[in-house]
Amino acid sequence: MTFDVFLILNSIPTMIEGLGITLKLLFLSTVIGLALAVVTLLMRLSGHWLLTWPAMFYIYIFRGTPILVQIFIIYHGLPQFEFIREGVLWPLLREPFGCCVVALSLNAGAYVSEILRGGVLGVDRGLHEAGKALGLSTPHRFIYITTPIAVRLAIPAYSNDFISMLKATALASTVTLMDMTGVARTIVAKTFAPYEIFIAAAIVYLCFTWTFQRGFGLLERYMSRYVKKDA
Amino acid sequence: MGEEARVPIIVLEKVCKFFGQFQALKDIDLVVNKGERVVVCGPSGSGKSTMIRCINRLEEHNNGRIVVNGHELTGNLRDVNAVRREVGMVFQSFNLFPHLRVVDNLMLAQKLVRNRGKAEARERAMHLLERVKIPEQAGKWPSQLSGGQQQRVAIARALCMDPAIMLFDEPTSALDPEMISEVLDVMIDLAQEGMTMVVVTHEMGFARSVADAVVFMDAGEIVESNPPAEFFQNPRNERTRLFLSQILSH
Numbered sequence A: 001m002t003f004d005v006f007l008i009l010n011s012i013p014t015m016i017e018g019l020g021i022t023l024k025l026l027f028l029s030t031v032i033g034l035a036l037a038v039v040t041l042l043m044r045l046s047g048h049w050l051l052t053w054p055a056m057f058y059i060y061i062f063r064g065t066p067i068l069v070q071i072f073i074i075y076h077g078l079p080q081f082e083f084i085r086e087g088v089l090w091p092l093l094r095e096p097f098g099c100c101v102v103a104l105s106l107n108a109g110a111y112v113s114e115i116l117r118g119g120v121l122g123v124d125r126g127l128h129e130a131g132k133a134l135g136l137s138t139p140h141r142f143i144y145i146t147t148p149i150a151v152r153l154a155i156p157a158y159s160n161d162f163i164s165m166l167k168a169t170a171l172a173s174t175v176t177l178m179d180m181t182g183v184a185r186t187i188v189a190k191t192f193a194p195y196e197i198f199i200a201a202a203i204v205y206l207c208f209t210w211t212f213q214r215g216f217g218l219l220e221r222y223m224s225r226y227v228k229k230d231a
Numbered sequence B: 001m002g003e004e005a006r007v008p009i010i011v012l013e014k015v016c017k018f019f020g021q022f023q024a025l026k027d028i029d030l031v032v033n034k035g036e037r038v039v040v041c042g043p044s045g046s047g048k049s050t051m052i053r054c055i056n057r058l059e060e061h062n063n064g065r066i067v068v069n070g071h072e073l074t075g076n077l078r079d080v081n082a083v084r085r086e087v088g089m090v091f092q093s094f095n096l097f098p099h100l101r102v103v104d105n106l107m108l109a110q111k112l113v114r115n116r117g118k119a120e121a122r123e124r125a126m127h128l129l130e131r132v133k134i135p136e137q138a139g140k141w142p143s144q145l146s147g148g149q150q151q152r153v154a155i156a157r158a159l160c161m162d163p164a165i166m167l168f169d170e171p172t173s174a175l176d177p178e179m180i181s182e183v184l185d186v187m188i189d190l191a192q193e194g195m196t197m198v199v200v201t202h203e204m205g206f207a208r209s210v211a212d213a214v215v216f217m218d219a220g221e222i223v224e225s226n227p228p229a230e231f232f233q234n235p236r237n238e239r240t241r242l243f244l245s246q247i248l249s250h
């Protein structure tokens, strides 16, 4: 078996062409996902069954099924319905890109809301009581005490989820999108060199994973600046 | 305090509190007058924390009446807020906000609850840090302070809100012995300025020197309540005597 290092190096610039779609998918779905996660979290914390049950149902469904299956259902399944094709979301769901953003966002929303909930539950009860004793209202306590501490506690898990999302964007190539993996597949079809090309793709993904991990590491360090370091 | 100045500011009448089946408070009657210092003691689990936490509604009582500074505590949120604005509380575990610097710990509620501007809130914060003798710690994180310093910050934070009443729940129990006196000194100062105080503590020296009344609780009941001289020299109840012999022996 031959192994062509130059092919790896040469294919990387072409691969970068798919980077735009990969990053767009990643950032759109993490931002929308985060918004969904916050709404879902507030529903879960509301303590009212009319809000908690739908939130739990949503989380259960999206955490319980593979993202690939969700993408297929949204991309292949939804257009079967007349009301979808005539609905306001059709321009979005007609495009594979839109479908992927929807699937990935819904997924992120479910996972991240659980991650944030873990952070919220990790906030010391004594701090709530101190806030109450000072007369702070529930929204004030949530915004000024719970949130900053919960965010700090949630960063490590969130950083993992963010990187999972980066990798999950590769699934977009299964519905014809030309993200990085999609581009890699077309190069493979032309060069018949799957080994080198996919290694090149892996290298690009690794570079981004490393960068994001490092970014989150710095963020975590900043957010933890007030925590006593054990000697 | 002159007899004529006795204005009840905290009134508990037949207060009961249940946690599920378990009754933590049994028909508690307690009156604290304006400017009085009441020390509450008793064995662990006797309901001391539960009682003072009912006063600012960190716990809801199930039966009886609680009236604080003219506001009766019922389900009414407005009364709860009014009471919390007038009652400061200091906890055993300090409960400073770890993500805010010392001075910001003191400013947060002033801005949000008292609607004070930043400059005014900061001035008040610095004034109180000076009063608890740690103005130089204003820019630090709570985690950088010793336990005694943290507890003094917690006291200053409560005082920033200009409370009429201060509640203390074992404020020195979590401290290393050498730090206890710096916190007690601040509390003694406060008592001498006429603050109404309810203090759960086993510091009997503090009780002797500043308390108007010492209350002994056991198994959810107030067993005995007397001025300190009487309380320590002449404990009436067998349970009080037993408790005092245990606590004063070490």
Ligand SMILES: Nc1ncnc2c1ncn2[C@@H]1O[C@H](COP(=O)(O)OP(=O)(O)O)[C@@H](O)[C@H]1O
Residues within 6 Å of the ligand: B019, B022, B024, B042, B043, B044, B045, B046, B047, B048, B049, B050, B051
């Ligand atoms: N949130 C709670 N749930 C159930 N039981 C509680 C709770 N808080 C206190 N208790 C019980 O009530 C009793 C009195 O507690 P507490 O007021 O903390 O006692 P103290 O402060 O005198 O040590 C204890 O038996 C304790 O276990």
Ligand SMILES: [Mg+2]
Residues within 6 Å of the ligand: B048, B049, B050, B169, B170
């Ligand atoms: Mg207690």
